[in-house]
Ligand SMILES: Nc1ncnc2c1ncn2[C@@H]1O[C@H](COP(=O)(O)OP(=O)(O)OP(=O)(O)O)[C@@H](O)[C@H]1O
């Protein structure tokens with residue numbers, strides 16, 4: 079705790095500091111003796127494996143966990159944050175990992191952006207609506223939000239909700255801004271806007287605590303990196319950062335992925351598992367032609383709104399194709415609803431787990447077996463013992479950090495919740511499994527674990543992984559297909575995956591879109 | 599952290615880690631058994647005040663008092679589980695009282711026919727509720743509130759607004775030919791093996807059925823999943839609308855059964871039999887949230903809740919409390935029970 083030496087941080091006065099923070103949940107020791115200083119104008123990144131304790135530390139600093147060990151100091155004086163409001167009043171704004179905790183879904187964008195003001199006891203009973211609206215518009219503009227302020231938030235895509243949650247945090251003009259995995263649901267473009275915003279805040283002397291599993295982006299924007307491992311501060315890294323150093327400090331050496339070798343086994347080109355012929359997803363959309371071969375993991379990428387999820391929804395029977403043909407192992411199928419798709423062996427892990435996948439009332443076991451209750455049905459009664467057994471296997475295979483099959487979902491870290499809802503669809507044999515943004519909030523080690531499990535269990539079936547982040551796909555896919563505006567505009571086989579070329583494709587994709595946008 | 603009676607040891611984190619689970623365990627214990635402890639205390643208190651309270655005959659009458667709205671409460675558990683509510687159960691039960699009287703007394707048909715007609719009507723009303731909520735997308739509270747008024751009106755039509763008892767004089771001056779059949783009355787007034795009141799047995803059987811469906815079968819799992827995150831349930835292929843529909847049909851049918859038991863108990867078609875059924879039933883189900891601290895609708899808790907309300911009323915009237923005090927106490931208990939469970943578990947982090 080000696081004086082600050084970094085030159086790039088001009089103001090040496092430390093505003094916030096935590097000392098020897100510890101926290102236990104029952105027998106789980108989530109945090110142990112963590113001390114961190116936050117310097118004005120510095121972006122401090124925090125990395126660590128799923129369940130390392132990052133969110134727990136954040137929840138202590140922002141007053142969510144009322145009970146903790148250790149001290150929080152503001153301007154050198156100890157303070158007790160027993161409510162989120164106390165933290166707020168000290169200038170700490172937090173955007174949590176679960177987006178819906180950061181916005182009120184049933185309210186409009188405008189109401190969300192001005193909520194802090196509306197709840198302010200100083201507000202006169204008949205306040206000026208117009209003034210608040212102007213303010214909301216300003217807040218929205220700083221984030222580059224181009225949405226109708228009267229749209230209810232629950233009708234917005236996840237990425238825009240995230241931007242609103244961030245805008246809300248900024249609206250209180252924080253001195254310490256905490257962001258827990260803000261980019262896990264943002265497109266590149268939105269991420270860039272966020273980074274520019276963070277830069278401006280740094281100029282203003284705001285301290286930023288930033289959590290992410292996207293190590294590349296951390297290498298770019300962080301001033302300092304702390305690594306949390308098993309609840310302890312494992313390492314502090316200074317610029318320049320090597321992704322490899324971060325990984326090693328987080329999870330140790332990752333074994334040279336054995337499953338990558340498998341990729342070269344050569345998938346038989348003639349053996350098609352799924353084929354789309356001129357499938358038109360929606361009115362006016364271009365026809366899609368796509369083959370997925372037996373044993374193949376196909377990566378599908380493209381911007382948010384490129385039509386990846388829409389394609390998946392047609393395959394899973396959520397929506398119907400306007401025209402065209404879907405063939406599964408040569409047979410024409412047309413799933414009219416989800417249960418028909420499931421019967422045809424098409425499984426779908428949706429994006430946005432909090433909204434679409436997690437059943438908060440249920441424990442891990444009940445969440446995991448939900449799609450396949452029939453399998454555990456013995457003359458109408460659920461066979462809980464075989465559920466537990468199966469669930470244990472998946473917990474092991476996926477490396478889910480938890481107390482056991484009966485642990486509640488809200489006792490899991492974000493990444494581990496994600497692993498549960500992915501595992502749910504790998505419980506049974508599939509013909510085609512579609513994973514939509516399966517790595518949201520999942521650490522690098524677990525991404526490898528999931529990829530490896532998929533590869534060893536795929537046999538002669540097929541998988542499609544949808545991801546906006548190219549690097550995630552390069553790790554696991556046999557082939558990468560790029561989509562834009564509902565059309566497939568390029569693909570590369572694993573043997574000749576060329577990251578730069580793919581990025582070029584994405585860049586070109588952007589150009590097309592921008593040209594079209596400016597043409598309108 | 600300051601209440602440490604343990605001497606300061608350098609390895610502070612160790613004994614803290616040991617102490618924490620203890621306070622946690624206490625809290626968990628309080629959440630789980632707090633309500634049952636309060637109930638047991640009241641039970642002892644009432645008996646101490648007036649030992650007649652403990653007589654088996656009185657205990658049976660407490661159970662008996664809980665049966666009708668207890669059955670209704672078990673039925674409304676299904677809408678509650680899927681995060682809905684059914685406000686029409688009270689009037690469905692009242693309709694069932696009038697219709698069974700009408701079928702047996704006026705039409706002179708058998709008790710079996712009366713039971714079947716009532717159950718079918720209950721299911722039908724439930725289906726209409728479900729249709730309005732699922733297809734027409736009227737919010738559950740509004741749809742079932744509308745249905746409640748509607749059924750309240752319909753209930754009076756067959757008899758032209760009059761109660762129907764044996765030998766009742768009908769609209770045209772004709773004397774009603776039929777009467778309540780004995781085996782029908784047995785459902786409300788009889789005793790199995792001369793000990794257990796039939797109505798209590800019916801309630802227990804319904805409770806066991808509801809428990810089995812909700813807690814042991816896969817259908818129950820889906821019901822709960824829909825209540826917790828219906829979008830997630832839909833995306834694992836559950837037929838969400840069918841389940842929601844079923845919830846209201848079950849609630850309507852079971853409410854009709856409650857009405858049958860009530861008709862059998864009073865032995866006549868009383869126009870004012872709806873009474874406080876709805877509120878007592880929903881109160882029981884909500885108190886059920888607090889029993890064992892499960893924080894969700896569950897049949898065991900519902901039964902305990904129903905018995906609790908009945909015990910409270912019985913005990914208070916033994917203490918000669920006026921009826922409005924009883925209502926007041928009922929309200930206080932309901933709010934306190936819910937505040938206790940939800941309040942305690944909210945601060946669990
Ligand atoms: N409410 C809770 N009850 C019990 N255990 C909890 C609770 N919250 C967190 N934990 C446990 O504490 C540990 C740390 O969790 P935390 O959410 O801080 O991880 P994280 O570093 O944010 O991980 P991720 O990258 O997956 O978000 C985990 O083992 C988790 O299971």
Ligand SMILES: [Mg+2]
Pocket residue numbers: 132133134175258491492493
């Ligand atoms: Mg986290």
